[in-house]
Amino acid sequence: MTRPNTFSRRACLLQLASLAPALALPAGAARAQEGYPSKPLRIIVQFAAGGSADILARTLGDGLSRRLGQPVIVENRSGAGGIIGTDHVAKSAPDGYTLLLTVPGPIAANLVLYKKLPYDPRTDLRMVSDIAGQRTVMVVHSSVPARTFAELIELARQAPGKYAMGSWGPGTQPHQIQAFMERKYGVQVLHAAYKGESPMVSDLVSGMIQMTSGSIAALKPYIDAGKVRALAVPGTTRASALPQVPTFAEQGFKDDVYTFMAPTSLMVPAKTPDAIVERLGQEVALVVRQPEMLRRLQEMGADPIGNTPAQAAAAYRAYLPVAIALTQSTGVQPN
Structure with a gap:
């Protein structure tokens, strides 16, 4: 079944690239996040170590650590099709110290696969940035x-x-x-x-x-x-x-x-303050554009994005209904 509004990889990247990330925070937002971060951050990966999501998280974490002046620890919480790691972040303190690096499945397909999820990605999480389009x-x-x-x-x-x-x-x-x-x-x-x-x-x-x-x-x-x-x-x-x-x-x-493809994204608990989300989005955008990160993404066969929180949220709203319809059309069921 073909739909004219299919969210293709090319359409996704063109849409996300159409607006340059805002790399400066308003004065009020800058004051609101003064002192952040003051301790190590964690990036939760929903799958076991060694895979592409894990590699991407560690590469991103290295860059963020240098920019933020704090260690960024990658923690693998695998199992249940990404539910365990996603739920952990959704229920974490919304203070900007627990981040989720997610592929589309746990925040899209799982809404079809499971009658009851312990989280709702649409209301319990919010976008920070789309990091890259994984090939x-x-x-x-x-x-x-x-x-x-x-x-x-x-x-x-x-x-x-x-x-x-x-x-x-x-x-x-x-x-x-x-x-x-x-x-x-x-x-x-x-x-x-x-x-x-x-x-x-x-x-x-x-x-x-x-x-x-x-x-x-x-x-x-x-x-x-x-x-x-x-x-x-x-x-x-x-x-x-x-x-x-x-x-x-x-x-x-x-x-x-x-043909359907969607990005690997960074998310945080939904109630994380706007100022912190904007700061993280700004830093991710800068990290993604660094030569070393671009080189690593190229080696991984990934297409760099690094957009703003607003752009990432808009992209998610655009591809979510397509991903849900696709999951339904394939007849896929949890084992």
Whole structure:
């Protein structure tokens, strides 16, 4: 099902880039956050250490620590498709010292997957900044003979239940693709959910699972080494880090599940004072634009954003209904 208002990666980045971040605070806001920060900050990551979200959090934390003059500690609280880490931040003191680095699933797809969440991302959290647009790639273990996505579908059709597709949790992008493949093409592909991307990639490389769609940052070394084979990249354009890999759309797969992309964002508890949120947004924007951060993002195959809190909130409101409709259309269910 195709909708004309699909929130594509290109549209997202064009929208976010249309306004430059405000890098100066009003006098009243500056007075309100005097003395902040006076102690270490924590960035909560919803998945296990070693994955792309964890790497991005640590890179961002290093830059923020230098700018804020306080340590920034990355803490991994994995499990339940991102619910555990997200809920921890939503219920933390709204003082600017507990931050959430989140991928779209826990703040979008989870609203469909679970009848009762312990948090509501729309009211319990607020945006600080969209850090980057993460690029992913569909890969198979080198033992799988498929060299295109169409060939993979045919292999799976011929061998029901033989292949397993890993994800970093229920409702995440690879899980949605797996569920959509079953619903649309009538194949039987097992879903193997992990608490993070790193353990998923380890099992993929060892052959325990046969396919996934994961971050370019985590998978490119194994693609280059020939241990996994890249078949396609989601989105509307090829990824600069893997220019030889065609998009799903180039191969004739143009459904929303293959084109929708949303950013990795930084959030805080909803009642965090405006002045602190603006200060954090300002600092994130400056960190994202530093040469070292730009280099790291390029290595990860990610597109830098670093927008203001208002712009990030507007982007979230724009992509949320699209993400919810997409999750519903794939028929994905928590394991």
